[in-house]
Amino acid sequence: DAKTTQPTSMDCAEGRAANLPCNHSTISGNEYVYWYRQIHSQGPQYIIHGLKNNETNEMASLIITEDRKSSTLILPHATLRDTAVYYCIVRSPSNTGKLIFGQGTTLQVKP
Amino acid sequence: GAVVSQHPSWVICKSGTSVKIECRSLDFQATTMFWYRQFPKQSLMLMATSNEGSKATYEQGVEKDKFLINHASLTLSTLTVTSAHPEDSSFYICSASALATGGWQFFGPGTRLTVL
Numbered sequence: 001d002a003k004t005t006q007p008t009s010m011d012c013a014e015g016r017a018a019n020l021p022c023n024h025s026t027i028s029g030n031e032y033v034y035w036y037r038q039i040h041s042q043g044p045q046y047i048i049h050g051l052k053n054n055e056t057n058e059m060a061s062l063i064i065t066e067d068r069k070s071s072t073l074i075l076p077h078a079t080l081r082d083t084a085v086y087y088c089i090v091r092s093p094s095n096t097g098k099l100i101f102g103q104g105t106t107l108q109v110k111p
Numbered sequence: 112g113a114v115v116s117q118h119p120s121w122v123i124c125k126s127g128t129s130v131k132i133e134c135r136s137l138d139f140q141a142t143t144m145f146w147y148r149q150f151p152k153q154s155l156m157l158m159a160t161s162n163e164g165s166k167a168t169y170e171q172g173v174e175k176d177k178f179l180i181n182h183a184s185l186t187l188s189t190l191t192v193t194s195a196h197p198e199d200s201s202f203y204i205c206s207a208s209a210l211a212t213g214g215w216q217f218f219g220p221g222t223r224l225t226v227l
Binding site: 034036038041042043044045046049085087097098099100101102103104 | 115117143145147154155156157160202204206208215216217218219220221223
């Protein structure tokens with residue numbers, strides 16, 4: 001599976017949009033981009049995933065560049081409860097299903 | 112979404128004893144379950160993948176005789192840490208997936224193990 005690169009940490013003001021970037025320049029054509037987050041001392045929570053089209057759900061939006069080498073997770077109106085570590089993971093649907101976690105981005109939402 | 116539970120949520124044990132952690136998928140049948148370990152301020156590290164009714168596949172560097180995994184049913188997998196030592200103290204997280212859930216993983220809340 002392709003490796004991903006994310007900034008170590010980011011801050012965001014409460015109520016503002018949080019934009020979390022992810023680079024996956026070696027992504028293959030059949031690999032999806034998944035985003036999970038982990039609030040302190042809890043299990044990871046699925047947020048969103050996509051292949052090449054932009055995706056939106058009740059939690060977030062996922063913007064994938066046309067060349068698929070990078071993506072951005074957008075939390076439109078960040079709240080204090082969105083403070084967490086956000087993981088961008090690239091995975092092929094044809095593998096065993098395992099997810100390989102990188103270091104992620106620690107998002108701190110500040111009042 | 113699909114719900115995965117773990118029991119216990121935390122456990123303290125003496126060095127040399129064995130500890131069993133349960134992972135259950137509550138509202139779906141999980142054909143595959145995964146076990147992760149997470150040390151403080153570090154990311155999740157995959158330990159093993161288990162498919163119901165077959166032997167677990169361990170990641171490189173994970174001792175299969177120390178971390179015994181059983182996936183006897185489609186809703187239950189267990190991880191037993193045998194002869195635990197203080198360096199085994201960690202946060203253990205399981206996840207479960209199935210074709211019925213679109214193939215992606217749902218995670219349990221984690222189990223905090225402290226070995227004295």
